[in-house]
Amino acid sequence: MNGIPMEHGLLLSVVLFVLGLTGVLVRRNLIMILMSLEVMLNATGLAFIVAGSRWGQADGQIMFLLILTLAAAEVGVGLGLVLQIFRRFHTLDADSLNGMKG
């Protein structure tokens, strides 16, 4: 098993995660924020796969499956919220949605 060094795989996953986090923090378009969230979830899945490949266990892929389920549910609800926000406020700018009326 002269495979890929685990550190490099984990480093790549960290880089992708930080890129996704940067996207969430920097972008103000709600759809771009959701897409950056996808990148972050994908990076965590990559970390699980790297670990599962390192130790030769199926658990990493199972955790990836659960993350996939989470991402699907999150995207469904998140895009529904985006649609509702667009219908109500006619904008997708996250900064213009700063008023909460309880």
Next chain:
Amino acid sequence: MALTLFYITSAVAVFATVMMITRLNAVHGLLYLILSLLAVGVLFFLLGAYFAAVLEVIIYAGAIMVLFVFVIMMLNQGQKTLEQERAWLQPGIWIGPSLLALILFVEMLVIVVSGGSAETGYAVSAKQVGVALYGPYLLAVELASMLLLAGLVGAYHLGKPMIKMTRAGGKS
């Protein structure tokens, strides 16, 4: 050779993600996001996780991205859509994603031509995953199904034309 493929694919993934974050147009970002997901799928294959690679391509780059495309389409109704479409379809916008996809395609050709020698890491087959999934992880599968059901109900509720507001925007 597999190590070289790993580094090339990592570079493609990071580059596509950076391009995704810096695009101004959501559809352009979506193209690069799909490329990033495909590159991560290739990484999964190189790491020996075939099942996860297939799921990555089918569900992430297929189903979830189709959701994004639908919502972007629904949010861009109106008269200005036509010139927007015209601007999107300019040559030059799709050249970057096409080049990245070409790199991934060449990698796939290299793997296919070289036989089974391209995988590195410990190959975990789909059978092992399935046995573990319906053995010790049965409760997790049930919980995932409950989560999906909750997501379905929530998306259905939120997707209604207009949720009744509490009388003039929260006066009460």
